[in-house]
Amino acid sequence: MSKSKIRIRYAPSPTGLQHPGGVRTALFAWLYARHENGDMILRIEDTDKSREVEGATEYIYESLAWLGIEWDEGPDKGGEYGPYKQSERLDIYRQYAMQLLEQGLAYADPYTNEEVQQFREQSQEASKPFLFRDYRPDSPPEWKEGLPLRFKVPDLKTYEWEDAVRGQSKAGPESLDDFIILKSDGYPTYNFANVIDDHLMKITHVLRGEEYIASIPKYLSLYEALGWEAPINATMPLVLGSTGGKKLSKRDGSLPILEYRTLGYLPVAINNFLATLGWNDGTEQEIYTIDELKNKFTIERLQKAPARFDIERLNYLNGAHIRKLSLQELYSLSSPYWPESSKDYDDGYRQKVLGLIHERLKFLSEIPELTEFFFTDPENTFQPNEEQAEWLGRTLNSLEGSDFTEDDLENRLRNLSIELEVKPGKLFMVIRQAVTGSKVSPGLFETLNTLGKDTVIQRIKTIA
Ligand code: GLU
Numbered sequence: 469m470s471k472s473k474i475r476i477r478y479a480p481s482p483t484g485l486q487h488p489g490g491v492r493t494a495l496f497a498w499l500y501a502r503h504e505n506g507d508m509i510l511r512i513e514d515t516d517k518s519r520e521v522e523g524a525t526e527y528i529y530e531s532l533a534w535l536g537i538e539w540d541e542g543p544d545k546g547g548e549y550g551p552y553k554q555s556e557r558l559d560i561y562r563q564y565a566m567q568l569l570e571q572g573l574a575y576a577d578p579y580t581n582e583e584v585q586q587f588r589e590q591s592q593e594a595s596k597p598f599l600f601r602d603y604r605p606d607s608p609p610e611w612k613e614g615l616p617l618r619f620k621v622p623d624l625k626t627y628e629w630e631d632a633v634r635g636q637s638k639a640g641p642e643s644l645d646d647f648i649i650l651k652s653d654g655y656p657t658y659n660f661a662n663v664i665d666d667h668l669m670k671i672t673h674v675l676r677g678e679e680y681i682a683s684i685p686k687y688l689s690l691y692e693a694l695g696w697e698a699p700i701n702a703t704m705p706l707v708l709g710s711t712g713g714k715k716l717s718k719r720d721g722s723l724p725i726l727e728y729r730t731l732g733y734l735p736v737a738i739n740n741f742l743a744t745l746g747w748n749d750g751t752e753q754e755i756y757t758i759d760e761l762k763n764k765f766t767i768e769r770l771q772k773a774p775a776r777f778d779i780e781r782l783n784y785l786n787g788a789h790i791r792k793l794s795l796q797e798l799y800s801l802s803s804p805y806w807p808e809s810s811k812d813y814d815d816g817y818r819q820k821v822l823g824l825i826h827e828r829l830k831f832l833s834e835i836p837e838l839t840e841f842f843f844t845d846p847e848n849t850f851q852p853n854e855e856q857a858e859w860l861g862r863t864l865n866s867l868e869g870s871d872f873t874e875d876d877l878e879n880r881l882r883n884l885s886i887e888l889e890v891k892p893g894k895l896f897m898v899i900r901q902a903v904t905g906s907k908v909s910p911g912l913f914e915t916l917n918t919l920g921k922d923t924v925i926q927r928i929k930t931i932a
Contacts, residue, residue, distance in 0.1 A: 474506025476673045481513045482524035485724035486531040489707055489716060492742040497675055498537045499765035509669055510542030512553045515655045531725045535735045549669040554661050561656035564664050565617050565649050573693050574649060576611035577618045601646045617650040622693055627685040632702035633770045643685040663687050667696045675702050702767045705746035706774040721779025732805055732832020737786035746775035755788050787830040795823050807836035809843035820918055824910035846905030848931060856898045859888060860932035863899055872921045874913040902931040
């Protein structure tokens with residue numbers, strides 16, 4: 469028997485800028501599609517006009533394109549099962565809603581908001597959960613434009629399904645209700661549209677967050693009413709903030725995804741980080757290339773336990789991927805990030821400076837902060853005490869005769885520390901502060917060598 473081709477969709481709503489959580493869903497879908505030689509479908513779920521944010525759809529395309537997540541079918545790409553934007557499929561939803569109405573599986577909702585509120589209160593007084601079906605009208609009005617249409621859940625039974633991550637799952641009739649399928653504005657609800665589209669687009673796997681688990685019985689009962697087979701559900705683990713909050717926030721380092729581009733994170737590092745938020749391949753491996761992820765990713769290895777969004781881990785992974793680049797590759801990626809003051813210097817010098825921070829760089833927007841003193845005299849607040857000023861004076865004497873190769877600088881300064889009877893680390897720190905204005909810099913001898921004799925001597929003279 470031939471296995472049918474995997475078709476998995478990413479179905480974002482353009483209600484805000486893409487954040488890491490949404491992108492993780494897209495990435496999982498894409499990796500799984502590639503792993504299985506299947507198709508990835510991008511569907512834009514824009515049926516809630518009141519929550520739509522201008523530019524959000526373009527932001528989705530741009531984010532995914534930046535990360536190299538490619539879809540095989542979608543609004544901008546076309547495909548056999550389009551259109552792929554829900555707002556362009558309204559007649560399709562209408563057709564199925566009318567079919568359910570004719571079959572007696574849907575009815576017009578005649579109630580005002582006030583009436584529904586009263587039902588809610590009645591349920592509360594009776595200490596029962598509010599279910600609309602308890603107030604289902606005996607003789608609903610004929611449906612007409614402007615009235616919401618509700619699904620009439622036909623069978624109050626227990627549903628069982630196999631979640632590809634969580635295994636056997638079930639829910640009883642308490643999770644079934646008469647939900648709205650067409651709203652008064654003529655648009656479908658998410659609950660209705662996702663079922664129609666997943667079926668018509670021949671989706672085999674649906675990856676969703678935990679918040680959808682409670683709705684799955686509703687979808688299953690709708691699939692059943694329509695005589696369709698439901699796709700496989702796979703529930704992704706939650707992502708919690710590192711600061712303990714349930715919802716990821718800016719405080720956790722969670723930003724609209726393209727801001728990471730501005731900050732100089734590499735797409736491969738973002739993908740590595742997001743892919744391992746709730747997934748592992750059963751080994752201790754932390755650093756993955758995209759090809760490795762495509763080869764190894766399966767839905768079955770998604771975790772049930774929540775994952776933690778730890779920005780320090782992203783920084784670590786980004787640093788690790790930066791170190792894997794050749795200096796040449798890093799240099800070409802770095803061009804937008806150089807400080808203004810570096811513009812007067814040639815490529816050779818800038819590249820040499822970059823070489824000195826390559827090991828330590830966590831993201832590219834750190835470049836100005838880490839390199840500024842190579843291009844311009846620092847605003848130096850370092851004030852040596854008498855003893856340190858004496859050391860700096862002796863340093864000047866010694867450096868006057870140096871050819872400024874790293875070896876010669878090292879020899880001279882180590883000898884000086886012996887002469888002065890001071891630990892090398894102590895002496896070097898004073899020199900470093902005098903020359904760079906900071907306690908952290910690349911190795912001292914490389915730094916002095918790169919800055920060159922004139923600059924170094926002039927800076928020490930200014931301080932000492
Ligand atoms: N449009 C939904 C959202 O963005 C997608 C949910 C789903 O994947 O079915 O939240």
